[in-house]
Amino acid sequence: MIVASELLALSLYKFDELPKGRKKDVEYYEKNRTYYIPSRGDVHLYRTLDEDYLVVNKDLWSNSKIKEIYGNRVYRTNDDSFDTLLCSILTKLSLKNGFSTFSTDRLLKLITSFNLILEKWDYNVWKFYHWLLFVDDFLDIKFDDSLLKTIKFFNVVELLIFNKSKNNTENCKDILPQFLLGAKPEQLYIWPCFLLENYQPARDKSEEICEKIAIIRNKVTHNDFQKVFKALEGLFSQKSLTEDAESNGNFDQVRVYNMILDTIIVNIFEMLINSPQEVLNLSN
DSSP, X not given: OEEEETTTTEEEEOGGGSOHHHHHHHHHHHHTTTXXXXXXXXXXXXXXXXXXXXXXOHHHHTTSSTHHHHTTOSSOSSXXXXXXXXXXXXXXXXXHTTSOOOOHXXXXXXXXXXXXXXXXXXXXXXXXXXXXXXXHHHTOOSXXXXXXXXXXXXXXXXXXXXXXXXXXXXXXXXXXXXXXTTOOGGGGTTSOHHXXXXXXXXXXXXXXXXXXXXXHHXXXXXXXXXXXXXXXXXXXXXXXXXXXXXXXXXXXXXXXXHHHHHHHHHHHHHHHHHOHHHHHHTTO
């Protein structure tokens, strides 16, 4: 067993080390994977590439910060446990990052970055918990042609990396381009290939794109969708990105734009793993 975080009461266990109840959860899900219909209160545990399971450690619970959110009940029948929330986030990140399952080492580094975020936020665990909810909501795996993803994107980045003394346009232009430079389309296997063929944001337009993200957010919040599509047309030269008669040029532009937002979030998490202090310094 490896203690991953005392602050968050998290440990990594081999299957044989799991508490009896958690073994049953893993066995039930594996046995019924094909027919399983998820519901609130079900327990799901993230398994690393090294076959370690990320689990709430009951022995660490009473002194952890996460107890402020969940109270004395680690597991309950009408709400998801903390390790289940993390399993959802980690699974979605793995899918968006080329189906790349976290190794135990990378997961431990990510959890260490979570500890640092909590420390920077003066151990405001409610702020941290809602940031995790925002991340989970943003990362939903779907073929997304909704501009709502812009709002979800800002929920994540405003809390973590934006400088409160600057406006959104300045923050987007100054901070976000580094998370597009060097971006690789193959990270985004979940998107259809006909969109990937037109996905080239980091080649020569990273600053322009990131500035437009702020403009699009502003127009979405004011329901000015004509100006949203005008901004998108300024980013993507083709009115329609596919010849599919059932598709729509504006939808395709929104989808490619949402792929860019995905790329930024995936790369923020990559930096949290490799250089967490750099991420935390961005908001200074």
